[in-house]
Amino acid sequence: MQTxxxxxxxxxxxxxxxxxFFLSMLAAAAPxxxxxxxxxxxxxxxxxxxxxxxxxxxxxxxxxxxxxxxxSLGIVGGLLGATVSIEMGLTNPWVAxxxxxxxGATIASVLGILYGLLLNKVKGSEMTVSTYVGFSVIAFMNIxxxxxxxxxxxxxxxxxxxGMRNNISIIDSFGHVFNNLFSFCLLGDKTTGIFVPTGLIxxxxxxxxxxxxxxxxxTGIAMSAAGENPQFTRxxxxxxxxxxxxxxxxxxSLGAVGIIxxxxxxxxxxxxxxxxxxxxxxxxxxxxxxxxxxxxxxxxVIIGAFLFQGMLAVALPVVNKVLPESNLxxxxxxxxxxxxxxxxxxxxxxx
Amino acid sequence: MKDISKEYFGNxxxxxxTLQVKPGEIxxxxxxxxxxxxxxxxxxxxxxxxxxSGGFAGQVEINGAPVTIDAPHKAIDFGIGMVHQDxxxxxxxxxxxxxxxxxxxxxxxxxSQIFSKELETLDLEQMAADARRAxxxxxxxxxxxVLVAGLxxxxxxxxxxxxxxDKTGIKLLVFDEPTAVLTESEAERLLKLMELxxxxxxxxxxxxxxLGEVMHYAHSVSILRDGELxxxxxxxxxxxxxxxxxxxxxxxxxxxxSVPNQLESVEIALSLQDFHVDMPGEMVRGIDLDIRQGxxxxxxxxxxxxxxxxxxxxxxxxxxxxxxxxxxxxxNLGRLGAALASGIAFVSEDRRGIGLLLDQSIEHNLVFSAxxxxxxxLINLKLFKLYHRRKARKHxxxxxxxxxxxxxxxxxxxxxxxxxxxxxxxxxxALTLNPKILIVSEPTRGIDIGAKKLVLExxxxxxxxQGMTIIIIxxxxxxxxxxxxxxxxxxxxxxxxxxxxxxxxxxxxxxxxGS
Numbered sequence: 001m002q003t004x005x006x007x008x009x010x011x012x013x014x015x016x017x018x019x020x021f022f023l024s025m026l027a028a029a030a031p032x033x034x035x036x037x038x039x040x041x042x043x044x045x046x047x048x049x050x051x052x053x054x055x056x057x058x059x060x061x062x063x064x065x066x067x068x069x070x071x072s073l074g075i076v077g078g079l080l081g082a083t084v085s086i087e088m089g090l091t092n093p094w095v096a097x098x099x100x101x102x103x104g105a106t107i108a109s110v111l112g113i114l115y116g117l118l119l120n121k122v123k124g125s126e127m128t129v130s131t132y133v134g135f136s137v138i139a140f141m142n143i144x145x146x147x148x149x150x151x152x153x154x155x156x157x158x159x160x161x162x163g164m165r166n167n168i169s170i171i172d173s174f175g176h177v178f179n180n181l182f183s184f185c186l187l188g189d190k191t192t193g194i195f196v197p198t199g200l201i202x203x204x205x206x207x208x209x210x211x212x213x214x215x216x217x218x219t220g221i222a223m224s225a226a227g228e229n230p231q232f233t234r235x236x237x238x239x240x241x242x243x244x245x246x247x248x249x250x251x252x253s254l255g256a257v258g259i260i261x262x263x264x265x266x267x268x269x270x271x272x273x274x275x276x277x278x279x280x281x282x283x284x285x286x287x288x289x290x291x292x293x294x295x296x297x298x299x300x301v302i303i304g305a306f307l308f309q310g311m312l313a314v315a316l317p318v319v320n321k322v323l324p325e326s327n328l329x330x331x332x333x334x335x336x337x338x339x340x341x342x343x344x345x346x347x348x349x350x351x
Numbered sequence: 352m353k354d355i356s357k358e359y360f361g362n363x364x365x366x367x368x369t370l371q372v373k374p375g376e377i378x379x380x381x382x383x384x385x386x387x388x389x390x391x392x393x394x395x396x397x398x399x400x401x402x403x404s405g406g407f408a409g410q411v412e413i414n415g416a417p418v419t420i421d422a423p424h425k426a427i428d429f430g431i432g433m434v435h436q437d438x439x440x441x442x443x444x445x446x447x448x449x450x451x452x453x454x455x456x457x458x459x460x461x462x463s464q465i466f467s468k469e470l471e472t473l474d475l476e477q478m479a480a481d482a483r484r485a486x487x488x489x490x491x492x493x494x495x496x497v498l499v500a501g502l503x504x505x506x507x508x509x510x511x512x513x514x515x516x517d518k519t520g521i522k523l524l525v526f527d528e529p530t531a532v533l534t535e536s537e538a539e540r541l542l543k544l545m546e547l548x549x550x551x552x553x554x555x556x557x558x559x560x561x562l563g564e565v566m567h568y569a570h571s572v573s574i575l576r577d578g579e580l581x582x583x584x585x586x587x588x589x590x591x592x593x594x595x596x597x598x599x600x601x602x603x604x605x606x607x608x609s610v611p612n613q614l615e616s617v618e619i620a621l622s623l624q625d626f627h628v629d630m631p632g633e634m635v636r637g638i639d640l641d642i643r644q645g646x647x648x649x650x651x652x653x654x655x656x657x658x659x660x661x662x663x664x665x666x667x668x669x670x671x672x673x674x675x676x677x678x679x680x681x682x683n684l685g686r687l688g689a690a691l692a693s694g695i696a697f698v699s700e701d702r703r704g705i706g707l708l709l710d711q712s713i714e715h716n717l718v719f720s721a722x723x724x725x726x727x728x729l730i731n732l733k734l735f736k737l738y739h740r741r742k743a744r745k746h747x748x749x750x751x752x753x754x755x756x757x758x759x760x761x762x763x764x765x766x767x768x769x770x771x772x773x774x775x776x777x778x779x780x781a782l783t784l785n786p787k788i789l790i791v792s793e794p795t796r797g798i799d800i801g802a803k804k805l806v807l808e809x810x811x812x813x814x815x816x817q818g819m820t821i822i823i824i825x826x827x828x829x830x831x832x833x834x835x836x837x838x839x840x841x842x843x844x845x846x847x848x849x850x851x852x853x854x855x856x857x858x859x860x861x862x863x864x865g866s
Contacts, residue, residue: 235699235720237688237689
């Protein structure tokens with residue numbers, strides 16, 4: 001009884017609104033002629049493919065830098081890893097994705113350490129600074145994508161031969177490698193049933209488990225304590241700044257892994273401005289999940305990613321159907337995601 | 352001010368205090384920290400903190416007529432001014448602007464006649480002339496157009512005084528520890544100026560801890576202790592020793608009845624040599640101390656004199672210089688956590704700021720230091736070390752029982768505990784480290800009498816049964832005198848004197864006032 005009461009106490013008004021909205025959209029889908037099963041399948045897939053990017057927020061928030069809007073830094077690291085892996089022409093999808101993740105995470109953790117050093121200089125306004133770091137790195141990489149000396153045919157523009165494409169197909173490389181692992185269809189066959197990307201979900205949950213364990217390790221405990229009260233950790237002989245750098249670096253490299261998992265599920269690598277707003281979506285998702293800018297748990301990640309992505313997966317097709325030939329769905333997506341960030345930030349203090 | 356009484360939430364801080372100042376008189380107000388000096392001044396100035404907490408009893412009279420002062424601007428209207436210890440000046444403004452702020456001289460303009468007085472232009476020339484006159488009056492030779500930000504500390508104090516005497520009709524000026532931050536020659540100049548101002552017929556209330564200054568410059572003195580006026584007398588009828596004695600006062604109540612056991616060993620556990628600590632507000636300026644093994648060593652002194660800086664310096668929380676030896680081995684002061692690694696544990700005076708993770712459970716708070724300093728409460732999985740929940744829980748339950756921490760269980764958040772219980776959690780965490788030397792800073796600040804007694808008794812027990820060397824830093828002299836083998840009094844960042852707990856009150860009083 002106690003635990004049930006506790007759970008009820010944690011549910012806030014926005015949660016209720018979002019869940020009701022999600023369910024009503026789902027209910028509206030069938031009469032509009034949409035396949036509810038495929039919508040649920042979509043929700044599942046999007047939940048797991050975005051999950052790791054949301055998970056990347058946890059070490060950042062716990063170490064005290066707050067929601068990491070600068071996750072784009074990790075994302076470009078991951079994109080670099082993926083493009084290098086494709087350039088290498090690895091044909092085995094498993095080798096290709098692991099190479100991509102390793103390179104991506106390495107680049108991202110180096111960037112993350114530098115980024116952490118920067119954030120230690122701007123304590124109190126991390127959220128503003130990280131937002132602009134995220135924007136700047138995307139702009140910088142726009143130049144790099146054009147000028148890096150890649151030569152693989154799948155990466156560069158087919159005719160001019162200069163610069164890389166906007167969308168790079170990775171079906172020949174590591175596309176869907178996790179999605180198809182142990183995948184099956186519930187309540188029907190491939191076209192009518194709910195497609196369950198088992199491998200993808202397992203990878204996401206494994207990452208969550210690893211993070212859960214990390215938060216209970218010696219370093220993880222110190223990191224969370226430093227985030228909550230740096231003076232306290234100093235008194236125990238631990239440098240709060242170092243813990244912030246560790247948190248930032250882990251967050252950034254999770255961003256790299258996250259974008260690769262995202263891309264393999266999507267089937268394309270999206271360069272240039274595509275990752276511009278991904279940081280905002282990750283932040284919105286974890287805040288919906290009940291995290292604050294000071295404290296985040298794995299449960300916040302799992303719930304938040306599901307609610308946020310589920311809502312987008314269901315609401316967009318429904319709105320599309322109701323108001324065809326308009327770009328309203330996109331507008332609604334922007335309103336919802338930014339509205340959630342606004343709401344969550346208004347609830348918590350900090351720059 | 353007649354029969355002033357004031358209580359904060361049922362806690363009496365002033366009991367029927369009467370304070371009288373004649374025009375042209377320098378009246379010194381002395382007393383320990385917490386004697387009620389600031390509360391009395393807050394009442395005089397009608398500070399919102401007084402009226403926000405239920406007002407006060409008694410009467411304030413000026414020239415024999417009762418007045419009501421319920422807001423600071425009324426105090427100013429009645430001709431009461433104040434020179435603050437930590438300058439109330441705007442650094443980016445010039446001297447003139449600081450002197451005239453809030454009382455600018457203005458000329459009417461077209462716009463101001465149409466709209467409001469707010470739109471009048473400033474008469475800068477007249478303001479500068481006034482400022483020049485005020486500065487000349489106090490003999491300060493600076494230009495009125497320089498920025499306050501660049502002035503030396505001593506000059507800022509003078510600018511404040513200039514601002515106060517520029518106010519027309521000033522009758523009473525309060526100097527709140529004006530010499531605390533000044534060098535000796537600056538202080539002397541300031542005190543001379545104070546005499547000069549008094550000669551003009553302005554009454555002065557002079558709050559200070561330096562009894563030497565009182566003897567030299569004040570005409571009369573009032574001594575406050577625990578919210579009571581102990582004595583009002585002319586300075587020429589008393590002596591420094593007498594004032595010091597009255598300031599401390601023999602308090603009969605003792606928190607702990609037993610005396611600590613006598614020391615057998617003379618081995619030095621902790622030694623400080625020429626130790627300096629850069630802690631804002633608590634500077635330590637060169638301390639030499641030897642603390643023997645198995646000793647309960649007290650460090651006392653008034654607030655802001657540097658006693659808190661010592662512990663924070665040793666623990667590496669504030670930048671420090673000099674040498675610290677722990678059983679003869681020098682401590683690397685530059686390395687965070689060096690003191691912890693050599694067996695020193697610390698209970699901070701800043702319980703909620705440094706002492707606790709308010710948003711985490713008692714259990715987490717208890718074992719945190721041990722996890723990081725000694726790798727206790729961890730399961731070693733070779734690759735990484737994981738939190739050992741069962742062991743930590745067991746330990747937490749043990750500590751809760753041992754120290755009688757009143758809580759719903761080890762999972763309760765530390766932030767929701769009462770002050771006394773929070774202090775017990777801090778103490779329990781330090782003890783979890785099994786330290787050889789325990790430093791406790793202000794162990795009883797803000798906790799109720801029952802918890803106070805328990806904490807102090809437990810410290811004594813630790814010392815007796817385990818021979819733990821304990822250093823207690825406290826503003827409460829009674830506490831130190833009932834517990835310690837020796838007590839060092841810190842004044843002005845230096846050791847004024849090391850005293851036995853049964854030394855006469857006057858000696859403590861004199862040591863605390865740095866003379």
